[in-house]
Amino acid sequence: MERIPILRMGEYLLVTIQVDMHDRLAMTLQDDLTSRIAATGARGVLIDVSGLDMVDSFIGRMIANIAGMSRILDAETVVVGIQPAVAITLVELGMTLTGVRTALDVERGMALLRTTLLPREGEDGDGRVGE
């Protein structure tokens, strides 16, 4: 398996990272995700890392990169499901994920996106999930 699935939920995209990332997989994910944001006009990206027991600086950097790219494409990134041990490791690695929002789980992450995103012009601001 050489591709991380990206699930569309209304105007948000959900990425669940379960496997160890390596260079090529991370590049594929960045390509896929930016294409999907552009194609769907997604407003938010949820990255679920609850399946990761540990992170290294590579994953930390990848998440920061994805957040930066998404922001340029007008989509907010929320990282959800960070395990306590992972939070400790990230800070110890000096990666405080500045500019990346976090939430405890997907539900809270979606709620965060719903409350923080302003409606685009001509939209009612409600995700299709929220219909």
Next chain:
Amino acid sequence: MERIPILRMGEYLLVTIQVDMHDRLAMTLQDDLTSRIAATGARGVLIDVSGLDMVDSFIGRMIANIAGMSRILDAETVVVGIQPAVAITLVELGMTLTGVRTALDVERGMALLRTTLLPREGEDGDGRVGE
């Protein structure tokens, strides 16, 4: 990584299968999922297999098992994201996933659950995702 994350989205649970299943991982998933259904009172389980390029009879059986267990716990299972090649393989293996609902993607799977699930007594039938 020895655990597949189970994400709660309102009254549904979402499981994304990305990695090759083996016996122990499948058992852990069944344990985790049935516990979560019981703990959360989830009405539906979405199993996303869009990350799988191929399936074998083991995965097919596991999905059928999960659907059976969920049904006993009063939750409907919808398998989403089956790739065309996987559909071919499943039928060739003689596994037509009888009794398991399918949908093209997570959004359609959620819509299917919303339209088919009758509200439980004392509930308004709306998932929290749908608020």
